[in-house]
Amino acid sequence: MSIRPITQVIRGLPTSDGAGVKLYRSLGQTQGIRLDPFLMLDEFGTENPDDYIAGFPPHPHRGFETVTYMLEGHMLHEDHMGNRGDLHPGDVQWMTAGRGIIHSEMPQQKEGAMRGFQLWLNLPAKEKMKPASYRDIPSQSIPQATDARGIWMKVIAGEVEHGQQLLKGPMQGLSTDPIYLDLHIPKGESLELPIDSARTAFSYVYEGLAEYRTHHHSQIISPQHAVIFGEGETIAVKALEDLRCLILAAIPIQEPIVQYGPFVMNTREEIEQAIDDYQNQRLTA
Secondary structure (H helix, E strand, O other): OOEOOEEEEEEOEEEEEOOOEEEEEOOOOOOOOOEOOEEEEEEEEEOOHHHOOOOEEEEEEEOEEEEEEEEEOOEEEEEOOOOEEEEOOOOEEEEEOOOOEEEEEEEOOOOOOEEEEEEEEEOOHHHOOOOOEEEEEOHHHOOEEEOOOOOEEEEEEOEEEEOOEEEEOOEOOOOOOOEEEEEEEOOOOEEEEEOOOOOEEEEEEEEOOEEEEOOOOEEEEOOOEEEEEOOOOEEEEEEOOOEEEEEEEEOOOOOOOEEEOOEEEOOHHHHHHHHHHHHOOOOOO
């Protein structure tokens, strides 16, 4: 199987969102830095409560999905549909904004570490106006396994073979058929991970040092960097230090994208309609 080459490396830039939560943004820094169907990836992580305590007060979305994966801390989700979800370490929240959702994500701690990721995943035009939905996925329901070399894998979405096991993530049947993995690779160990050629793919290093290789060369990647891969069937990575990284892949939608803040649609007219709906309290109607 051919190893996917690296086509772009994106350094996560420090920024803030919500009511001043500090984070690193890789995909989504600008509207040109995306990988269809992935719109944005944020890493938030700090032990200073001043960097997260104000949280993400109520705000709208339309036209895509958000996936929040907690590593440390305690966050509470509440939305206009009455959903209430407590996110603890290892938990995932998968929210489909569809035609519209108004929600908040607020810290439930006053001290200690708060760390995790939020991914924005686009929806095809035919699904952008479907009813909003929300799913809490507790850590214990997310399959994980460690192989004989000590390589640990957690499968949030999709299906992957690891350590002679087929791991099936809790999120299945989505139109973009995403794969979402958390990998921990001990220093000196390598992994070749099959990712079929129909999907776009990227990786995000959040601890340690990774060496991604192709048939002809390799590239060393440090934390807070996203690595975009080209066409191929396998991702090859070696841990130069104990490594923690995400690997994400999905089927591209290949439709026009027009974004205005928390609204992601296909045309400017649809964006103007979303703004008007929100301003006139019709976004979730």
